[in-house]
Amino acid sequence: MNWRRDWFTLSWMAFGFAFLYVPILLLIIYSFNEGRLVTVWAGWSTKWYGELFRDDQIMGAAWISLRVAVMNATFATALGTLAALAMVRFGRFKGRTLFSGMLSAPLVMPDVITGLSSLLLFVAMEQLIGWPEGRGITTITIAHVTFSMAYVAVVIQSRLAGMDRSIEEAAMDLGARPAKVFLVITIPVIAPALVAGWLLSFTLSLDDLVIASFVSGPASSTLPMVVFSSVRLGVSPEINALATILVVLASAAIVGAGWAMNRQERLTKALTEKRELAMEDGA
Template identity: 60%
Template sequence: MRRPSFSTLILVLGLVFIYLPMVLLVIYSFNASRLVTVWGGWSVKWYVGLLDNSQLMGAVARSLEIAFYTAIAATALGTMAAFVLTRIPRFRGRTFFGGLVTAPLVMPEVITGLSLLLLFVAMAQLIGWPAQRGLTTIWIAHTTFCASYVAVVVSARLRELDLSIEEAAMDLGARPWKVFVLITIPMIAPSLMAGAMMSFALSLDDLVLASFVSGPGATTLPMEIFSAVRLGVKPEINAVASLILLAVSLFTFLAWYFTRRADKRRSRAMQQALEEAGEAGLDKPLVAPPAHS
């Protein structure tokens, strides 16, 4: 019997280390006992009890709303920053701009959260906005943080694109905005989807930034869970975490499935275009007929 290689063993151990706690979380969400560490049989009462827990479900709704808007805004801002960094190779202040784009990646979240808190307080004193910290300030903070990840992901994809396709479209008379919408966006769609999903997950998971810039009535799910865990893990938390895992897994699978279908469709279209071009080339005469005098 062939023994597994060292790399295979490390891979298996890594996957077990990452996913075993999630599996245990899902299993214990069906625990009938109120004590998390004591198994009391299978039950779905904690899932049913979520309908009556308005405080926890309200935090879930707020977190999902913030994460959704953060994914949209961060994808738009990160894509624009990526285009500036990749399509404008030289301009005054490019190094400074690139540093500003990537700074949130290496900046401790405590520093970022404190800076944003001071900014919002100063803005409220100067212009009267925001009047109070809440969902809007959390959304701005999360967008600022997540746009950097989108910019890095989209920049890597843009550097791999073949510019001759866009140049050929413009040579045929297409306007720049039409080339961007019909050619560039479909080619970078997987990176846009990856950036949006990453932004959604980071926003849904964030605790530090939200703790600094949130206000009364704007408690997110991580803040609610962090407050509840101090008194002990409740079975309802296991249940809501399992539902979020299920939703994220389904969304990831659907995104992968539709992206894979789009890539296959694009590959078939390109192959068909090449075959038609080849057949058209074979139909042409190899030697031009002599000119009549």
């Protein structure tokens, strides 16, 4: 009976992973197709990668998306960290419920509503104070930070809630100021969550289509917008090559982040063990 249950579970797991990853594998294979038709194999070739890098529209959109994604991830991580600190460390402050609701709202708000409200806000601000002038990278970044920081706050809040605060208390007992404790103790301990939040914000920004469509201008089309416009006319081998590059970069980022987080976890564990040994020796 257990054998049948295990076989059934493994079969469904295999089906699920195949459903997710086989199309990606086929996309990667067909990015090396000699022919222009993406459904007919005509031999191995890398010419579409050359065509991709010579496509000014796609390269320009990719550069805009990378700039927006990096700025969004950086600002969202900083603001999300501050919001998480307020939720975990400040206790039951006045307006906590409202603050928590406003922080969680972007998680459940439809992208269409977020994009439309952001557009109306930018139009009203431009009429009142003259900024932001037009729609472009600035407006896309602001709109992305608005919803990305909520995801970062959730990740970092869970890490802060499970953090052993005795390390911080021991540092303050030894004379360290709160700012130094935060920089020397807290930041290294929550570094894996910071990296995860940054990568999550980067991915959300790089992947966004709906919100960017509302708040972008004619000269600031992001990569998802260009890809969506191209796919509506038919999938080209250049899009397959672009998707392959993105898959490789995302995989490398995941592996690198996993290695960094595992290393940080080992360092934190070693620091905790050393502190416990020091306390035992002192006793």
